[in-house]
Amino acid sequence: MKLLSRKASCNSHGQDSSYFAGWQEYEKNPYDEVKNPQGIIQMGLAENQLSFDLLESWLAQNPDAAGFKRNGESIFRELALFQDYHGLPAFKNAMVEFMAEIRGNKVSFDSNNLVLTAGATSANETLMFCLANSGEAFLLPTPYYPGFDRDLKWRTEAEIVPIQCSSSNGFRITKSALEEAYQQAQNRNLKVKGVLVTNPSNPLGISLSRHELNLLLSFIAAKGIHLISDEIYSGTVFNSPGFVSIMEVLMNKNYVNSPVWNRVHIVYSLSKDLGLPGFRVGAIYSNDKKVVETATKMSSFGLISSQTQYLLSEMLSDKKFTKNYVSENRKRVKQRHAMLIRGLKNAGIPCLESNAGLFCWVDMSHLLSSKTFEAEMELWKKIVYQVGLNISPGSSCHCIEPGWFRMCFANMSEQTLNLAMQRIKSFVNSISESNMNISPNQQYSNKSSRRKSFSKWVFRLSFHDRETER
Amino acid sequence: MEFLSKIATNNGHGENSSYFDGWKAYDSDPYHPTNNSHGVIQMGLAENQLCFDLIQEWVENNPKASICTPEGSNGFKDIAIYQDYHGLPEFRNAVARFMEKVRGNKVKFNPDSIVMSGGATGAHETLAFCLADPGDAFLVPTPYYPGYDRDLRWRTGIQLLPVVCESSNDFKITREALEDAYGKAQEANIKVKGLILNNPSNPLGTVLDRNTLTDAVRFIDEKNIHLICDEIYSATVFNEPGFISVAEIAEEGVVCKNRDLIHIVYSLSKDLGFPGFRVGIIYSYNDAVVNCARKMSSFGLVSTQTQHLIASMLSDDIFVEKFIDESAKRLAKRHGLFTRGLAKVGIESLKGNAGLYCWMDLRRLLKEPTFEAEMELWHVIINEVKLNVSPGVSFHCSEPGWFRVCFANMDDETMRIAVSRIHKFVIQTTELDQAPTRKQYKRRKLEISLSFRRLDEFKMTPRMLSSPHSHMTSPLVRART
Numbered sequence: 001m002k003l004l005s006r007k008a009s010c011n012s013h014g015q016d017s018s019y020f021a022g023w024q025e026y027e028k029n030p031y032d033e034v035k036n037p038q039g040i041i042q043m044g045l046a047e048n049q050l051s052f053d054l055l056e057s058w059l060a061q062n063p064d065a066a067g068f069k070r071n072g073e074s075i076f077r078e079l080a081l082f083q084d085y086h087g088l089p090a091f092k093n094a095m096v097e098f099m100a101e102i103r104g105n106k107v108s109f110d111s112n113n114l115v116l117t118a119g120a121t122s123a124n125e126t127l128m129f130c131l132a133n134s135g136e137a138f139l140l141p142t143p144y145y146p147g148f149d150r151d152l153k154w155r156t157e158a159e160i161v162p163i164q165c166s167s168s169n170g171f172r173i174t175k176s177a178l179e180e181a182y183q184q185a186q187n188r189n190l191k192v193k194g195v196l197v198t199n200p201s202n203p204l205g206i207s208l209s210r211h212e213l214n215l216l217l218s219f220i221a222a223k224g225i226h227l228i229s230d231e232i233y234s235g236t237v238f239n240s241p242g243f244v245s246i247m248e249v250l251m252n253k254n255y256v257n258s259p260v261w262n263r264v265h266i267v268y269s270l271s272k273d274l275g276l277p278g279f280r281v282g283a284i285y286s287n288d289k290k291v292v293e294t295a296t297k298m299s300s301f302g303l304i305s306s307q308t309q310y311l312l313s314e315m316l317s318d319k320k321f322t323k324n325y326v327s328e329n330r331k332r333v334k335q336r337h338a339m340l341i342r343g344l345k346n347a348g349i350p351c352l353e354s355n356a357g358l359f360c361w362v363d364m365s366h367l368l369s370s371k372t373f374e375a376e377m378e379l380w381k382k383i384v385y386q387v388g389l390n391i392s393p394g395s396s397c398h399c400i401e402p403g404w405f406r407m408c409f410a411n412m413s414e415q416t417l418n419l420a421m422q423r424i425k426s427f428v429n430s431i432s433e434s435n436m437n438i439s440p441n442q443q444y445s446n447k448s449s450r451r452k453s454f455s456k457w458v459f460r461l462s463f464h465d466r467e468t469e470r
Numbered sequence: 471m472e473f474l475s476k477i478a479t480n481n482g483h484g485e486n487s488s489y490f491d492g493w494k495a496y497d498s499d500p501y502h503p504t505n506n507s508h509g510v511i512q513m514g515l516a517e518n519q520l521c522f523d524l525i526q527e528w529v530e531n532n533p534k535a536s537i538c539t540p541e542g543s544n545g546f547k548d549i550a551i552y553q554d555y556h557g558l559p560e561f562r563n564a565v566a567r568f569m570e571k572v573r574g575n576k577v578k579f580n581p582d583s584i585v586m587s588g589g590a591t592g593a594h595e596t597l598a599f600c601l602a603d604p605g606d607a608f609l610v611p612t613p614y615y616p617g618y619d620r621d622l623r624w625r626t627g628i629q630l631l632p633v634v635c636e637s638s639n640d641f642k643i644t645r646e647a648l649e650d651a652y653g654k655a656q657e658a659n660i661k662v663k664g665l666i667l668n669n670p671s672n673p674l675g676t677v678l679d680r681n682t683l684t685d686a687v688r689f690i691d692e693k694n695i696h697l698i699c700d701e702i703y704s705a706t707v708f709n710e711p712g713f714i715s716v717a718e719i720a721e722e723g724v725v726c727k728n729r730d731l732i733h734i735v736y737s738l739s740k741d742l743g744f745p746g747f748r749v750g751i752i753y754s755y756n757d758a759v760v761n762c763a764r765k766m767s768s769f770g771l772v773s774t775q776t777q778h779l780i781a782s783m784l785s786d787d788i789f790v791e792k793f794i795d796e797s798a799k800r801l802a803k804r805h806g807l808f809t810r811g812l813a814k815v816g817i818e819s820l821k822g823n824a825g826l827y828c829w830m831d832l833r834r835l836l837k838e839p840t841f842e843a844e845m846e847l848w849h850v851i852i853n854e855v856k857l858n859v860s861p862g863v864s865f866h867c868s869e870p871g872w873f874r875v876c877f878a879n880m881d882d883e884t885m886r887i888a889v890s891r892i893h894k895f896v897i898q899t900t901e902l903d904q905a906p907t908r909k910q911y912k913r914r915k916l917e918i919s920l921s922f923r924r925l926d927e928f929k930m931t932p933r934m935l936s937s938p939h940s941h942m943t944s945p946l947v948r949a950r951t
Contacts, residue, residue, distance in 0.1 A: 003601075003694075003696075003730065003731075003756075003758075004600060004601060004758060004759065004762065005599060005600055005601055005602050005603050005606075005663075006603050007599055007600070007603075007762075008599075008600045008601070008758065008759070008762040013762075013765045013766075015765060047551055049547075049551065052546070052547045052550070055546070055550075056546055056547070059546065066536045066537065066775075067529075067533060067536050068529060068536065074526055074529075074530070076522070076525065076526050076529055077519070077522045077526065079746055080522070080525070080743060080744045080745070080746050080747060081517060081519070081743070081745060081746055082745075082746040083589075083739075083745040083746050083748075118588055118748075118769065118770045118771060119768075119771070121768050121769055122588075122768075122769045122770060125769055129475060129477055129478070129625055130474055130475055130477070130478040131474060131475055131478070132475055133475045133476050133477075134604075136475075150765075150768070151768075155599050155625070155766070155769075191471075193471070193475075224471050225471060262473075263473075271553070275550065275551065276550045276551075277550075277551060277552075277553040278549055278550050278551055278552045278553050278773070278774030278775070279550060279773045279774060279775055280553075280771050280772075280773050280774075288473075290473070290474060290478070291474070291478075294474065294478040294483075297483040297485065298483075298625070300588075300589075300591050300620075301588050301591055301592045301595050301621075301625075301769065301770055302588035302592060302748075302769055302770035303588060303589070303748050304748070304773065305746070305747045305748050305772065305773035305775065305776040306746030306747060306748075307746070307747055307773065307775055307776050307779065308773040308775050308776065311775065
């Protein structure tokens with residue numbers, strides 16, 4: 001008899017993907033400014049390390065919050081005993097207000113409709129358990145976050161059917177792509193239970209347009225299915241057109257008393273906006289009572305530590321703090337993003353024009369030996385091992401076109417980002433040099449050597465005018 | 471289209487059981503010493519509240535453990551961004567050492583085989599996902615913790631088959647019962663993947679003796695099925711015969727040829743009294759299970775803020791030793807008080823030496839030896855005696871008349887009042903004198919006297935429906951009992 005379950009023996013945990021392989025290489029040889037300057041720079045981890053000082057200063061001024069105290073009195077006992085899966089009321093209130101704040105207060109949320117979970121990882125899985133039976137499918141636009149393969153499919157036995165998006169229109173979701181995906185599912189005999197989108201998108205770094213959101217709502221209305229909007233990067237939108245939540249469109253379009261109202265669910269987390277992935281703070285928001293009720297019961301399998309709920313309830317209730325944080329964090333993400341873009345441009349590498357996220361969707365297809373995914377892997381290996389940058393290959397995100405990579409910029413210091421840019425530039429230069437036959441045996445160097453840039457042919461590749469669908 | 475999944479619409483969450491009527495009664499009328507002295511006393515919640523003073527003192531004296539205080543804020547960033555599902559090394563080390571101490575240092579635990587989970591709740595579900603496919607079954611001795619029905623079955627699609635234990639031999643697990651359960655499964659063409667043991671037992675409050683434990687290990691080894699040992703009450707053992715962990719048997723290596731079959735579930739919710747912090751642990755001797763469970767732990771990691779606190783606290787050897795010792799003493803005292811109180815009115819309970827509860831024998835108070843009579847008695851206890859106790863039927867007990875009563879989740883005064891209410895009730899309804907002699911089971915008419923309340927010693931204070939004054943409402947615990 002087989003000792004372990006099928007789930008334990010299969011690959012649906014998705015960790016054999018190149019997405020995670022790069023991390024492993026990084027772990028073996030991590031860059032450190034002093035101890036290991038030749039090491040691999042981690043650009044595959046979408047973390048927000050830009051605004052810790054703001055958090056730290058709040059903590060220094062509010063020691064009670066982490067010290068299990070309220071107004072100087074110890075509340076340790078109450079917190080230690082608090083395991084109610086409805087969550088700490090003060091924390092849920094603070095969360096929904098924070099979520100509203102990020103959306104410019106154009107929408108408001110009811111804390112009774114919020115379910116707390118151990119991170120967005122758990123939120124997404126829980127929603128799948130609530131909405132899809134084993135073997136049923138959700139449609140997801142590609143490229144998408146590699147972790148979804150595990151979170152949405154592994155233990156739930158649900159399926160993902162891709163909504164193919166392409167660079168020809170800036171990877172925007174189109175009506176035909178939606179219909180095609182639905183048809184694909186039918187062909188595979190899969191019952192479609194819903195669509196899941198990430199807004200702002202990971203890995204694209206763009207917030208969905210109103211047009212796309214309206215399209216999605218019409219689509220789910222017509223098909224009678226659910227829509228999950230993973231909005232965990234909502235606080236990282238730093239440029240126009242600004243963030244439009246699905247909730248906003250839902251309310252504007254007078255869907256309020258229609259069946260669609262009950263079929264839209266939002267996933268949120270503090271891992272990206274506040275940079276606290278270790279604290280495991282996730283949430284599901286739904287207008288449907290039954291979904292809230294069921295998800296709440298399921299949250300027993302991954303509740304948020306009451307210690308953490310309390311700390312964050314105090315922090316997020318401080319409106320002065322949250323207002324300042326949200327705006328300052330945006331500024332810093334914008335600035336850092338600009339740095340990356342400049343560096344890439346300097347190396348002749350185009351990327352998708354983006355207004356959000358902690359990463360850029362970078363086009364290195366011109367550096368491929370052939371327009372294939374094998375060539376993409378070849379290039380990726382060079383970048384990881386020789387250039388010393390862990391970036392995420394588009395194939396791991398199920399992108400249909402080879403040559404795209406996700407590069408994160410908010411999880412390192414400015415100096416490290418500069419170094420990364422120098423490395424990539426040297427790499428690009430050395431390719432063009434070897435192509436131009438200047439130095440036939442030139443080895444790629446990952447030292448930050450200064451090199452005169454004369455790779456005119458690289459610059460001939462124009463930055464495509466990515467016309468976004470309105 | 472069906473709006474929700476089958477899992478979402480079935481009753482696998484287990485909350486529609488009458489078991490929760492007690493909770494509802496408590497929630498709508500919770501006891502409070504000054505605001506609501508006639509309210510329902512919560513005795514259905516297996517919490518350990520006896521040693522918070524020790525913990526609180528430690529927390530005050532160790533501000534660095536709360537990373538975000540001025541003393542500890544240096545570590546804040548590193549802790550806050552650490553999301554590695556291996557868990558902080560210092561956390562795993564501290565937990566491993568603590569588990570060893572609780573077992574009298576008779577065994578060693580490898581910190582690399584420690585996997586985090588969302589409480590023991592998450593640990594059980596994760597192990598079920600790792601070890602069994604939908605339709606497969608685990609054997610579990612009755613009576614057992616009601617939450618297993620949800621934790622092991624709900625989203626996993628696994629079945630639980632009872633190994634029936636009886637009062638005639640103090641609910642011990644016999645080889646016959648194990649073979650019987652296994653045989654029944656074979657006949658029904660159900661694939662048995664493992665056996666669940668809860669040691670110390672909830673709800674019995676007893677520990678497994680060496681023979682039973684050894685035999686169980688032999689059994690699973692013979693059948694080549696897994697053994698999941700839920701040892702979450704291991705540090706609540708307060709009396710002889712003392713605790714023998716399955717780890718001891720596994721390490722001896724004599725009985726068990728294949729350690730790959732042995733897995734332990736642990737948690738800090740009962741031993742330390744921290745259910746709110748959601749610290750669940752899976753320990754497995756099987757590397758493949760460790761790897762799989764660790765990947766699955768992404769769905770329920772322990773907050774690093776909490777990992778850091780626990781790592782600091784449990785690395786303090788002096789504190790830990792003092793705590794384990796003092797906690798056992800206080801549990802022994804409380805248990806003694808309660809059982810003596812029961813004995814005064816001739817109520818017996820299963821002789822126990824562990825846990826936060828008693829397995830109380832109220833068979834002689836039943837109108838007739840049926841589960842209907844048990845339910846009737848239970849409703850009387852909740853609504854008239856005003857105690858939320860847990861009826862044996864909710865633990866899948868094969869015999870009616872047994873109730874689990876928790877005693878460690880209240881202060882001394884509340885305990886005294888609870889005992890006194892039981893006294894009055896028993897005296898009233900059995901029409902017996904108060905001689906503490908052992909009563910034989912008799913058919914008795916259950917007289918429910920609404921004048922019970924007139925015998926109350928307490929001041930008649932206006933009943934307030936609101937919960938106690940604290941900022942946080944009293945825990946409406948459904949996550950774990």
